Amino acid sequence: MRAPRVFAMLGGLVAAASLSACALSAPKAEPVFQAPTEPTASAGAGAAAGGEAPAGIGGPQVLRIAQVDGFSPLLVNGKGRTIYRFDNDSNDPPTTTCVEACLKTWQPVLAPNGVEVDAGLEEDLVGTVTRPDGDEQLTLNGWPMYYFHEDLKLGQTAGHGTGNAWFAISPSGGRAEKSADGPAPANKPQVLRVAEVDGLTPAVVVNAKGRTIYRFQKDDNNPPRTACAGDCLKTWQPVLAPNGVQVDDGIDEDLVGAITRPDGSKQLTLKGWPLYYFHKDLSLGQIAGHGVKDQWFAITAGGGRAQRD
Template identity: 80%
Template structure:
């Protein structure tokens, strides 16, 4: 059964940040969540109540959830309410709690926040859960003192792509330690980034997506000749560069000669299409979502030729072409 939402370990810290412990109400009972293996998992959605980039959600937002799950190849791990894997970083500190992943690091490893409180499932000790204040003032959840993170490439239930990264990032165990390999499962082969075309409701023509169907965008403030990115700093908390550390695979309809790479200031390799740097939008986590299209009148889903997709006409039932 899910335990009651705790106030002891976290309440004082959140209250100091302006989040009243009185707003935490008792959750409904639920069994311990068990996640299926990654290869058969459905797409995940953003955890309700958690605002990306530290933006405060509405007061009616739902609390963050911490659950225990079993995924293939690892001992039990901690996940959020949607089943997204949660990690710890060996270069952080747990006594006292301190987060060292800042600036460029947070575009890859996203802090687990709880602006609307926390619910803890059975099997997790409430006394081990707390929070630490980040440099920007956000309250990041901790487990046994270790700050908690998501990995930007984990978008589906049961994915553990960040486990073992740099030999310093690990899926976190219910006790706050590193999850351990289980059985004789071999390490998963690292896959190349995929760019392919997909028809998306509301846009025309087909737009570029990754292997999971996540929409890929372009930014009008970037340069294409030569390729240049204008998205840095806080921008990266909302718009994540499309990287290809293990190469790229191009699907039908996209000219391989139009695909290139741009070396970012941190040394990472960002994919480009016809010279345009490519990005994901932090609110797009499922197939067909286009929440970033038209943001600021500068961000647009990108077409096979590097142009902007256009909204389909609703008056005549037809559609406009990209340019």
């Protein structure tokens, strides 16, 4: 798996544009991969104005993908703080409209000392836009990125949906989606059970709500290893169990295990195969992911591939 790379956002990457009291526009920046730069005076001013300082004095800002209960994959910083986008902004060209009073609750994500992009996140999507105060605000696919002042640690997403305009940002720059059928609710175990599904044989593994569970041919089961990262996570959601797992009759609990993903979350395995949901399956009987690219298959109770009737 690709090791993290550190790159710096150098002054002048984003051309200046006309400023108004409410917005700043600038052409889309191309990220430059170099050694991190030294802190600047404007970076310090930005932090004082409400933008969270990068991880550590002189250290790079960290961007990584996380799986938070009830959400599709989203972006967090090195400490696990949720990162957001604002629908009133623009990504073409990158434009921030969050100024003045807005900055009391939404803090621009800055990177005066460069950026460390963890595996799974496309480096080419990361850029900057110059704010009215001169700070370089990080962008993802052109969208300026922010923190919410009430989020302080991993799992807090209090800003999501605010004003129907603020949303946790996905690894591709879109809105992260709430998913009641995803990871287990707080304090409840993840459930694995067996169900008969029309069109497949034998019976397949589903969650408590009947959502079909899949395996990926490019993964390994001995030792267990996941090959699904980056763009793969836009459509395939790891089956997690932050509060344990409940195995119903029909599944040998000795076959159930877990691996640690790059973001630190625990993904369930069955006979060593990492388990996933498909984003288009929402209820019992849906098997839209079976056979995708001849690599994804509904998984049977013994860890094998289900077959079409």
